[in-house]
Amino acid sequence: MDRDAAIALCREKCLKETTVRHLISVEGVMRSLARRFGENEDLWALTGLFHDLDQDHTGDDASNHARMAAEWLREAGVDERVINGVLAHAYAEYRTDRMSQAVVHADAVAGLLVAAALVRPERSAGMKVSSVKKKLKEKAFAPGVNRDEVTGVEDGIGLPLDEFIAVSIEGLQGVAKEIDL
Numbered sequence: 271m272d273r274d275a276a277i278a279l280c281r282e283k284c285l286k287e288t289t290v291r292h293l294i295s296v297e298g299v300m301r302s303l304a305r306r307f308g309e310n311e312d313l314w315a316l317t318g319l320f321h322d323l324d325q326d327h328t329g330d331d332a333s334n335h336a337r338m339a340a341e342w343l344r345e346a347g348v349d350e351r352v353i354n355g356v357l358a359h360a361y362a363e364y365r366t367d368r369m370s371q372a373v374v375h376a377d378a379v380a381g382l383l384v385a386a387a388l389v390r391p392e393r394s395a396g397m398k399v400s401s402v403k404k405k406l407k408e409k410a411f412a413p414g415v416n417r418d419e420v421t422g423v424e425d426g427i428g429l430p431l432d433e434f435i436a437v438s439i440e441g442l443q444g445v446a447k448e449i450d451l
């Protein structure tokens with residue numbers, strides 16, 4: 271599936287613009303991580319883009335989260351590796367390779383980076399690793415972000431935290447225009 275079709279599917283399935291923006295932010299981070307590892311950028315990007323595709327439909331019924339998205343994606347003929355990655359962000363048993371583990375960390379860090387960008391006049395431009403780490407330690411800042419999923423990145427995919435944040439900032443900057451950040 272090419273990116274235009276993928277974005278169109280997101281716009282069709284998401285009811286809130288904030289959800290679309292979240293998906294695109296995680297897409298950007300995943301693409302940047304794939305580049306860092308020399309992995310398949312488009313596959314990783316699609317996994318990020320689709321990970322919360324059903325968010326606006328399963329909000330109150332968490333047990334169906336990601337499973338509904340997986341069904342839609344299968345119908346749309348999306349690569350099974352992407353579908354596995356989408357399931358992996360919600361269920362540990364699908365975290366079977368680096369991409370399916372990376373999406374957990376990308377999801378968390380993207381939440382932190384977007385929140386951090388929103389309180390800066392320059393948004394994501396010129397964002398520094400040190401200032402993001404400060405926000406990470408401030409428990410009251412973006413309290414919905416799972417800190418363990420950010421700091422666990424070295425155990426998860428073997429990338430030191432500072433480098434992970436740097437690569438993730440680049441990823442967000444890569445999609446920043448599209449999401450006004």
Ligand SMILES: [Fe+2]
Pocket residue numbers: 292296321322377
């Ligand atoms: Fe997410």
